[in-house]
Amino acid sequence: xxxxxxxxxxxxASNSAWAYxxxxxxxxxxxxxxxxxxxxxxxxxxxxxxxLRCQSCHIKGPTNVRLRLSALSAGEVSDLFQRGYVPGEQxxxxxxxxxxxxxxxAGCEGADDEPxxxxxxxxxxxxxxxxxxxxxxxxxxxxxxxGCDACQVPRAQGTLVTSECSVLLADGFDATAxxxxxxxRAYSFFWQAPMTDVGALSTYVSAxxxxxxxxxxxxxxxxxxxxxxSVVVGLSSPTxxxxxxxxxxxxxxxxxxxxxxxxGLLFVRRRAAPRRSG
Amino acid sequence: MRRVICLAVLGLxxxxxxxxxxxVVDLDLxxxxxxxxxxxxxxxxxxxxxxxxxxxxxxFSTSKLRIAGNELLGEGLTDKELCANYxxxxxxxxxxxxxxxxxxxxxxxxxLTSQYHAGxxxxxxxxxxxxxxxxxxRGDIQPLxxxxxxxxxxxxxxxxxQGLAPECTPRLVDCEAALAGPxxxxxxx
Numbered sequence: 001x002x003x004x005x006x007x008x009x010x011x012x013a014s015n016s017a018w019a020y021x022x023x024x025x026x027x028x029x030x031x032x033x034x035x036x037x038x039x040x041x042x043x044x045x046x047x048x049x050x051x052l053r054c055q056s057c058h059i060k061g062p063t064n065v066r067l068r069l070s071a072l073s074a075g076e077v078s079d080l081f082q083r084g085y086v087p088g089e090q091x092x093x094x095x096x097x098x099x100x101x102x103x104x105x106a107g108c109e110g111a112d113d114e115p116x117x118x119x120x121x122x123x124x125x126x127x128x129x130x131x132x133x134x135x136x137x138x139x140x141x142x143x144x145x146x147g148c149d150a151c152q153v154p155r156a157q158g159t160l161v162t163s164e165c166s167v168l169l170a171d172g173f174d175a176t177a178x179x180x181x182x183x184x185r186a187y188s189f190f191w192q193a194p195m196t197d198v199g200a201l202s203t204y205v206s207a208x209x210x211x212x213x214x215x216x217x218x219x220x221x222x223x224x225x226x227x228x229x230s231v232v233v234g235l236s237s238p239t240x241x242x243x244x245x246x247x248x249x250x251x252x253x254x255x256x257x258x259x260x261x262x263x264g265l266l267f268v269r270r271r272a273a274p275r276r277s278g
Numbered sequence: 279m280r281r282v283i284c285l286a287v288l289g290l291x292x293x294x295x296x297x298x299x300x301x302v303v304d305l306d307l308x309x310x311x312x313x314x315x316x317x318x319x320x321x322x323x324x325x326x327x328x329x330x331x332x333x334x335x336x337x338f339s340t341s342k343l344r345i346a347g348n349e350l351l352g353e354g355l356t357d358k359e360l361c362a363n364y365x366x367x368x369x370x371x372x373x374x375x376x377x378x379x380x381x382x383x384x385x386x387x388x389x390l391t392s393q394y395h396a397g398x399x400x401x402x403x404x405x406x407x408x409x410x411x412x413x414x415x416r417g418d419i420q421p422l423x424x425x426x427x428x429x430x431x432x433x434x435x436x437x438x439x440q441g442l443a444p445e446c447t448p449r450l451v452d453c454e455a456a457l458a459g460p461x462x463x464x465x466x467x
């Protein structure tokens with residue numbers, strides 16, 4: 001069984017829809033010439049994105065979307081999100097939506113040539129200085145090649161990586177077959193960890209559970225009523241891991257959300273406990 | 279009686295700041311359209327932020343808030359949208375541009391020093407975005423024949439599909455007529 005991190009979203013502001021028609025729009029100039037792009041902002045919620053996330057545009061929708069992050073290393077289950085990264089290691093990461101609560105009533109059958117029910121996200125992994133760490137890539141980076149050059153396929157399997165391999169975007173678009181993976185709930189991609197220990201890292205993910213077309217003629221590019229989620233998951237430094245007693249390691253790398261949930265449950269349990277008389 | 283007169287004089291003096299109100303002058307609409315509008319579109323116009331029509335500085339943009347609904351998403355701004363944005367933005371201009379809230383608010387975070395700006399830190403007073411806004415507030419113009427960005431607006435994230443600076447030739451607009459007109463699509467470029 002894969003090691004899992006359940007990203008429980010506690011305090012999300014409501015927001016709705018897939019901001020641009022496809023993920024490549026985030027890189028375009030926000031002018032008439034491009035029909036309006038993101039100007040190089042990718043809305044992961046990180047400091048590099050000025051804290052902007054999917055909720056900045058997608059409003060009025062549910063905020064209880066849950067995501068699951070898991071990882072493989074060399075085809076085996078990895079504890080990347082529990083115990084941190086190993087320098088130079090190549091991980092296959094999966095981001096899964098725990099449910100697809102929003103979908104068009106009429107379904108999306110026969111609508112593969114258009115975005116009909118897209119679950120999408122933007123992800124980046126940064127160091128403590130807010131700089132990108134490692135290389136993100138839709139397919140396995142070429143071994144022995146350093147940096148972003150190792151990512152030979154910038155778009156595949158419904159995902160797309162930015163030109164510096166620093167932000168991974170999932171939009172469900174298969175550029176090879178020119179079709180949309182409507183209703184897809186999980187995307188996998190690769191992350192080449194930094195070659196040396198660069199300290200603790202943070203994984204920023206912001207996601208949209210697309211509601212699909214509201215009517216037969218409806219536009220999917222509107223921003224209202226999609227489900228949204230944003231989460232930050234820590235990746236421990238290998239050095240820190242080596243210094244931590246093994247009995248404590250499982251607590252490293254937990255997201256702030258999980259800590260909040262754990263503390264919240266503890267609080268509720270204490271309050272719910274029967275008072276002793278006398 | 280003397281006491282009342284003294285109080286009245288003091289009251290009148292208290293109303294006099296000694297500073298004449300700043301003269302309101304029209305800033306260049308072409309510069310706004312080609313340089314400032316893309317900047318606001320990228321940094322401010324999110325539907326959860328200034329793409330909310332309830333905001334004092336509500337901003338229409340090609341892919342977010344539209345005056346006539348979602349049918350226009352992805353189309354160029356109508357004359358009416360452009361003029362509404364222009365006047366609203368100009369209302370935040372200042373005789374001393376550096377003191378304008380267009381410069382001071384994006385540089386702040388939530389909290390006491392935020393001037394009640396609920397948004398995120400977007401750019402500081404030394405950043406290219408601020409330089410561009412200041413140039414507009416100082417009266418820079420976009421010549422009607424010019425299509426390339428002003429030197430003061432060399433924003434690193436601005437690029438066309440070809441990787442070059444995007445071209446923009448300002449339109450000729452009668453804003454009074456546009457704002458009095460319908461929200462329809464006739465004026466879409």
